[in-house]
Amino acid sequence: MTKKERHELILKLITEKEIDNQQDLSNALKKSGIEVTQATISRDINDLKLIKINGIAKKYRYSLPFSQAIISHESAEILSKLVISVVTTSNFIVIKTLDGSANTAANIIDDATFVNVLGTIAGDNTILIVLNTKQDAEVVCQKIKELIKNA
Amino acid sequence: MTKKERHELILKLITEKEIDNQQDLSNALKKSGIEVTQATISRDINDLKLIKINGIAKKYRYSLPFSQAIISHESAEILSKLVISVVTTSNFIVIKTLDGSANTAANIIDDATFVNVLGTIAGDNTILIVLNTKQDAEVVCQKIKELIKNA
DNA sequence: ATTTTTGTTGTATAATTATTATGAGGTGTA
DNA sequence: TACACCTCATAATAATTATACAACAAAAAT
Numbered sequence: 001m002t003k004k005e006r007h008e009l010i011l012k013l014i015t016e017k018e019i020d021n022q023q024d025l026s027n028a029l030k031k032s033g034i035e036v037t038q039a040t041i042s043r044d045i046n047d048l049k050l051i052k053i054n055g056i057a058k059k060y061r062y063s064l065p066f067s068q069a070i071i072s073h074e075s076a077e078i079l080s081k082l083v084i085s086v087v088t089t090s091n092f093i094v095i096k097t098l099d100g101s102a103n104t105a106a107n108i109i110d111d112a113t114f115v116n117v118l119g120t121i122a123g124d125n126t127i128l129i130v131l132n133t134k135q136d137a138e139v140v141c142q143k144i145k146e147l148i149k150n151a
Numbered sequence: 152m153t154k155k156e157r158h159e160l161i162l163k164l165i166t167e168k169e170i171d172n173q174q175d176l177s178n179a180l181k182k183s184g185i186e187v188t189q190a191t192i193s194r195d196i197n198d199l200k201l202i203k204i205n206g207i208a209k210k211y212r213y214s215l216p217f218s219q220a221i222i223s224h225e226s227a228e229i230l231s232k233l234v235i236s237v238v239t240t241s242n243f244i245v246i247k248t249l250d251g252s253a254n255t256a257a258n259i260i261d262d263a264t265f266v267n268v269l270g271t272i273a274g275d276n277t278i279l280i281v282l283n284t285k286q287d288a289e290v291v292c293q294k295i296k297e298l299i300k301n302a
Numbered sequence: 303a304t305t306t307t308t309g310t311t312g313t314a315t316a317a318t319t320a321t322t323a324t325g326a327g328g329t330g331t332a
Numbered sequence: 333t334a335c336a337c338c339t340c341a342t343a344a345t346a347a348t349t350a351t352a353c354a355a356c357a358a359a360a361a362t
Contacts, residue, residue, distance in 0.1 A: 188338080194338095
């Protein structure tokens with residue numbers, strides 16, 4: 001196991017789960033077969049420049065600073081082809097996609113790790129994204145539109 | 152507002168929500184129109200002999216030092232393994248599950264027949280439960296959490 | 303083939319931050 | 333007055349994170 005691999009796994013873990021302290025992260029790594037101490041995690045966090053942001057269920061969560069949020073050009077391109085419309089209503093975003101593509105699009109959007117997203121549900125040609133507040137919905141909606149526009 | 156009333160409200164709040172610190176509790180009380188400082192809460196907690204137990208979404212939560220187990224141990228056990236988080240927003244409950252497990256979890260929850268549930272939609276790793284009111288959502292959310300907790 | 307340098311880690315613990323408890327003083331009421 | 337109860341300020345405690353130091357391994361230099 002190299003440090004690089006560990007770093008990658010850390011990034012994966014913190015985007016998949018709300019992890020709010022280094023011991024939890026150490027435990028999560030352990031489940032993936034990588035065993036290091038909190039001290040090492042502390043250094044990793046520092047290397048990766050991770051920050052703590054507000055979580056949904058938890059008070060905090062580790063995260064990449066938003067500027068580094070990850071979505072590949074390729075993904076954005078696919079997204080732009082699949083998505084027909086993006087609208088908000090109260091604390092929801094409703095996205096219409098090509099028939100049968102809602103899931104693909106939803107996965108791409110999920111991977112973009114918008115931190116305020118409570119949950120995402122994809123049907124056949126519709127995605128419903130649930131957020132905490134109307135404001136969150138508007139912000140995230142805008143971000144999604146930008147992703148598509150810049151693809 | 153009497154101290155007794157406040158104590159009762161505190162008990163109500165801590166059973167409905169996962170509250171993990173005194174400031175949060177103070178804030179929650181404020182929303183109900185009762186404004187006291189953390190210092191007072193500290194004394195209330197002491198009066199009520201509340202304890203901190205493990206939460207589901209959060210690391211801790213305040214609780215009465217007893218716990219009433221309610222439903223099918225087997226189902227609850229499965230549920231507890233599948234569910235990652237349970238949160239409410241307006242009149243919805245959003246449940247995150249392990250990938251691919253949303254349907255299984257949704258079925259178990261459906262079987263628990265919460266009377267106020269309007270409908271349940273399961274995606275791949277997210278369940279959306281729609282209820283009549285925000286209050287219903289909070290109550291049912293709490294019940295689901297209890298199911299899991301007591302597993 | 304040794305020796306030196308460099309980088310990485312764990313242990314132990316220091317530093318920091320978050321949370322809770324409490325002393326002192328004020329207000330209202332019997 | 334005596335008492336209950338509160339806030340403010342801050343002390344005490346607990347949780348979390350960072351780091352000094354020693355050990356080790358691998359790469360580089362001699």
